[in-house]
Amino acid sequence: MLATTSNPHTLQDSAAAPPLFTPLRVRSIEVPNRIVISPMQQYRADRDGKPNHWHQSHLTKLAVGGAGLVFTEALAVEAQGRATHSDLGIWNDEQMEALKVVAEEIARQGAVAGAQLIHAGRKASVQKPWDGYQSLGPADAARGEEPWTVVGPSAVPANPGWATPEPLTRDAIRRIVDAFAQGARRLARAGFQALNIHGAHGYLIHSFLSPLSNLREDEYGGDLAGRMRFALDIAEAVRSEWPAHLPIFYRLSCIDDLPGGWTLEDTVVLSRELGARGIDVIDCSSRGLGPRGTLATATQGEGFQVPFAERVRAETGIKTMAVGLIRSAGFANSIVREGRTDFVAIAREALFNPHWPLHAALELGHDPKFTAWPDSYGWWLARRARTAPPVQ
Numbered sequence: 001m002l003a004t005t006s007n008p009h010t011l012q013d014s015a016a017a018p019p020l021f022t023p024l025r026v027r028s029i030e031v032p033n034r035i036v037i038s039p040m041q042q043y044r045a046d047r048d049g050k051p052n053h054w055h056q057s058h059l060t061k062l063a064v065g066g067a068g069l070v071f072t073e074a075l076a077v078e079a080q081g082r083a084t085h086s087d088l089g090i091w092n093d094e095q096m097e098a099l100k101v102v103a104e105e106i107a108r109q110g111a112v113a114g115a116q117l118i119h120a121g122r123k124a125s126v127q128k129p130w131d132g133y134q135s136l137g138p139a140d141a142a143r144g145e146e147p148w149t150v151v152g153p154s155a156v157p158a159n160p161g162w163a164t165p166e167p168l169t170r171d172a173i174r175r176i177v178d179a180f181a182q183g184a185r186r187l188a189r190a191g192f193q194a195l196n197i198h199g200a201h202g203y204l205i206h207s208f209l210s211p212l213s214n215l216r217e218d219e220y221g222g223d224l225a226g227r228m229r230f231a232l233d234i235a236e237a238v239r240s241e242w243p244a245h246l247p248i249f250y251r252l253s254c255i256d257d258l259p260g261g262w263t264l265e266d267t268v269v270l271s272r273e274l275g276a277r278g279i280d281v282i283d284c285s286s287r288g289l290g291p292r293g294t295l296a297t298a299t300q301g302e303g304f305q306v307p308f309a310e311r312v313r314a315e316t317g318i319k320t321m322a323v324g325l326i327r328s329a330g331f332a333n334s335i336v337r338e339g340r341t342d343f344v345a346i347a348r349e350a351l352f353n354p355h356w357p358l359h360a361a362l363e364l365g366h367d368p369k370f371t372a373w374p375d376s377y378g379w380w381l382a383r384r385a386r387t388a389p390p391v392q
């Protein structure tokens with residue numbers, strides 16, 4: 001067992017707690033509150049796909065912030081499945097060993113340690129966002145970032161001007177399904193207690209689901225059942241390697257929001273099938289498939305994806321996680337209270353304020369004495385609150 005600090009995430013009386021701060025058990029794991037740090041790629045690995053000091057301090061900091069569950073960024077299941085040269089991976093044992101330290105430190109701070117698995121598919125071999133986010137080309141190769149072959153269900157590029165993917169053969173599909181399973185096996189050995197399979201945002205799994213990117217005529221394409229086959233094969237393979245007492249989240253783009261694309265009705269059908277294969281939580285995101293309308297450019301309102309989580313939860317009975325522009329404690333608490341979602345994931349708000357969950361507890365009147373904070377911080381903050389006038 002790990003020696004943890006006093007668990008800063010569980011406050012004394014959970015019966016009287018605001019819904020956002022009630023624990024929730026999934027399989028044998030009790031998540032101490034409903035706030036989850038959503039996976040966030042850092043594009044800061046040193047070519048070897050291994051976490052370094054940046055990842056360690058970034059994730060430890062977020063665990064100190066009081067979330068019940070902290071997911072790592074997406075970990076590529078094979079080198080070809082990275083998006084950039086600087087992504088993390090889980091395709092070898094050295095990566096597993098390095099990730100053990102990350103999992104241990106998240107748990108030591110009182111959060112459940114989670115990890116996400118990805119294959120970037122046709123969105124692989126790209127520049128970092130701040131380098132332009134285009135397919136890697138000769139100029140990138142000249143500065144040491146060689147492009148590599150990208151793969152997908154069909155020869156349809158992700159964006160105009162991006163690399164055309166090589167359609168995967170059945171053998172290659174089986175190899176990638178197995179890579180997901182091996183990634184899960186390594187993450188369990190690394191000590192993670194929750195898994196998230198990235199089936200959203202236009203990456204490989206999503207590109208098999210959508211009729212806009214999957215033009216195959218074999219059993220992995222065609223009708224809805226064919227297009228879902230790859231996602232479901234991965235769910236089965238991962239579930240068989242991942243310990244039965246630990247939960248699996250599956251991230252979906254609930255809608256493509258493009259004419260002729262994947263719909264919320266399709267998501268409900270897929271969620272039921274995933275539930276039947278032992279997936280515990282549907283993580284409800286959206287979009288990311290087609291011509292770019294990304295986070296960086298789209299204007300949306302608070303909790304714009306919550307209706308997807310609400311519908312999936314109501315129609316399938318499977319637990320959900322809502323994500324996307326959830327910024328205020330009151331809103332986050334209300335969507336749990338109203339039964340619209342089980343978990344609330346935050347990403348950019350946690351970059352803005354890594355202590356967001358602790359601030360939310362304060363704001364909801366759940367932790368007026370700063371007892372959920374690590375002693376080294378809370379002792380001082382409680383005294384300051386008593387003696388200093390509020391900042392106007």
Ligand SMILES: Cc1cc2nc3c(=O)[nH]c(=O)nc-3n(C[C@H](O)[C@H](O)[C@H](O)COP(=O)(O)O)c2cc1C
Nearest residue numbers: 038039040041073074323324325326346347348349
């Ligand atoms: C820096 C950054 C990196 C991200 N990387 C991932 C990732 O690795 N996997 C993933 O599923 N989503 C990723 N996302 C999407 C977030 O997990 C989240 O779904 C999205 O940012 C919307 O939530 P927000 O409004 O709270 O930021 C990333 C987002 C950001 C801002």
